[in-house]
Amino acid sequence: MFTKGMLRYGSCWRYLLIIIITLAAPCYNRGALHPATPVPDRMMPSGHTIPVFGLGTAAMGDRTYDAVMSALKAGYRMIDTAQAYWVSEESIGRAIRDSGIPREDIFIISKLSPRFFGRDPTTQSVDVSLGKLGTEYIDLFLIHNIHCTDYFRCAPDEPKGTWEESWKTMEDLHRQGKLRSLGVSNFYRPLLEKLLGMAEVPVSLVQNWFDPFYRDEATREFCKQHGIVYQGYSTFGTQWMYMRQFEGERRNPVFTSPFLKKLSETLDVSIANIVLQWALQKDIVVIPRSVNEEHIRNNVEVLDLDLSEETMSAIDENLPSVRIGVNGEPLIDDITWDRIMGNLDTGSHDQNGVWAADKDKVEL
Numbered sequence: 524m525f526t527k528g529m530l531r532y533g534s535c536w537r538y539l540l541i542i543i544i545t546l547a548a549p550c551y552n553r554g555a556l557h558p559a560t561p562v563p564d565r566m567m568p569s570g571h572t573i574p575v576f577g578l579g580t581a582a583m584g585d586r587t588y589d590a591v592m593s594a595l596k597a598g599y600r601m602i603d604t605a606q607a608y609w610v611s612e613e614s615i616g617r618a619i620r621d622s623g624i625p626r627e628d629i630f631i632i633s634k635l636s637p638r639f640f641g642r643d644p645t646t647q648s649v650d651v652s653l654g655k656l657g658t659e660y661i662d663l664f665l666i667h668n669i670h671c672t673d674y675f676r677c678a679p680d681e682p683k684g685t686w687e688e689s690w691k692t693m694e695d696l697h698r699q700g701k702l703r704s705l706g707v708s709n710f711y712r713p714l715l716e717k718l719l720g721m722a723e724v725p726v727s728l729v730q731n732w733f734d735p736f737y738r739d740e741a742t743r744e745f746c747k748q749h750g751i752v753y754q755g756y757s758t759f760g761t762q763w764m765y766m767r768q769f770e771g772e773r774r775n776p777v778f779t780s781p782f783l784k785k786l787s788e789t790l791d792v793s794i795a796n797i798v799l800q801w802a803l804q805k806d807i808v809v810i811p812r813s814v815n816e817e818h819i820r821n822n823v824e825v826l827d828l829d830l831s832e833e834t835m836s837a838i839d840e841n842l843p844s845v846r847i848g849v850n851g852e853p854l855i856d857d858i859t860w861d862r863i864m865g866n867l868d869t870g871s872h873d874q875n876g877v878w879a880a881d882k883d884k885v886e887l
Contacts, residue, residue, distance in 0.1 A: 529728070532859060534812075550730050557591065561826070562576050562601075562826060563575050563826075566728065567569060567663075567704050567725075567727035567761055568751065568752075568754050569703065571662065571703055571704050571727070573630060573662075573663065573727075573752060574600055575809070575810075576803070576809055576810075576826060577599055577600070577808075577810045578599050578603065578811070578819070578821070579811060580603060580604050580608060580615065580812065581756070583606070583611065585614075586617070587610060587611050587615065588614040588615075588617060588618050589814070589816075590814045591619075592617035592618045592622065595622045595624060595815040596612060597819055597820045599819075600628060600630060601629070602629065603631070603756075603810045604631070604633050604656075605633055605667055605759040606633065606634060606636040606648060606688070607636075612633060612652055612655035612673075613655040615656060616656040616657035616658070617657075619631075619658075620657055626658055627703065628788075630663070631656060632662065632730075633663075633665075634664070634666070635664065635665065635668035635693070635697060636648070636675050637671050637682055637688060638677040638678065638681040638682055639681075640684045641682060641684020641685070641688050641692075642679075642688055642691075643683075643757035645689040645692040646692055646696065649664070649693075649696055650704065651710045652836075655702065660700060661702050661703070662704060663703065663706060663728060665706045665707055665728070665730055666686055666690065666706075666707045666710045667709070669709070669710075671728060687704050693705050697878065698724075704728070705725070706728035706752075707724065707729055708731065708756075709732075709851065710731070710742075711731075711742055711851040712741055712849060714850075715729065719749065726749075728753070728754055729742060729746055729751055729752075729753055729754065730754040730755075731754075731755065731851065732755070732756060732762050733755025733756070733757070733758055733802065733807055734758050734760045734762070734798070734847055735760070735783075735798060735838060735844075736760065736763070736776060737844060737847070737853060738844035738846060739755075739847060741849075742851075743807075753806065754809070755807045755808070755810075756810060757793070757796060757804055758802050758809050758811060759777055759812075760777030761775065761812075763863070765851075766855075776864050777794065779795055780794075782842060783798070786834070789826065790834075791819060795811070795818070795821065795822060796821065796822065796824060797838075800825050800828045800829070803825065804830060804835060845859055846859075
């Protein structure tokens with residue numbers, strides 16, 4: 524049985540601190556901007572810090588600019604993008620310029636498309652990304668994926684090199700000051716072991732799929748052992764909506780979970796914020812996506828939320844993770860699928876209004 528005691532809000536001093544910051548913060552040249560809610564940082568092996576909360580921009584397309592502006596107004600100071608995201612880097616660069624917020628106050632993540640593997644293609648693509656973003660450096664740069672798929676739209680003669688060559692090139696660009704910290708996305712233990720054996724510049728972060736049903740425990744434990752920050756994407760469960768379909772419907776087991784619905788009603792907190800705080804309390808850096816201004820504002824409220832140990836345990840026990848193969852593949856049989864997706868309400872569950880606009884793409 525759920526009780527209000529399962530939720531603990533921050534102490535009064537935290538709200539006082541926010542009020543003080545609000546009164547003392549400088550006014551940027553766009554008056555609609557609000558001073559940032561204090562976002563905790565994590566130290567990375569590179570020696571740089573990363574905010575634990577930011578905005579993901581996959582599949583936003585021509586709505587990226589408005590979403591980023593809304594996020595910056597709401598206090599977000601970390602934006603995640605990639606070379607593979609259509610019109611994303613240039614939209615983010617324009618939004619940062621128009622916001623009036625100093626560049627050094629914003630943490631930018633971008634990712635190398637596998638189509639640009641190889642020394643010269645990697646170097647050239649980073650210069651293009653820097654130009655689109657309108658910046659002299661990228662705070663964190665990741666290898667996006669080692670495979671050329673339909674998502675990355677590689678030409679028949681691409682890539683021209685290997686991910687290992689690209690990593691070495693990224694290390695050179697790090698030494699030149701263009702890339703402050705380095706990491707990877709969609710890497711699991713076998714690849715991470717190989718990477719750590721060859722890396723001269725520290726691997727600062729791993730960005731993988733993470734949600735209540737896909738917890739990637741092995742990779743997270745590996746990162747913990749080696750001091751690497753772990754960042755989750757698709758924390759709201761979007762990945763599941765592309766794996767199978769029921770009579771043409773896409774279903775999200777996170778937002779339609781009967782357990783999470785009941786917990787949300789009991790605590791009077793949105794499912795989105797429960798899931799985000801559950802992830803944050805597991806030391807996951809989160810980058811929730813949304814193009815809806817209200818949802819963007821609501822998501823950042825998670826920074827003033829705290830879940831009790833009882834609630835954390837209840838989520839873990841009632842939403843058990845699938846088994847995951849050594850290369851990250853979810854091991855799902857029909858029984859497991861029914862357990863995750865069963866007893867769902869029908870209809871649209873587009874909590875953040877992103878996936879429907881890009882139905883043929885998967886967030887990677």
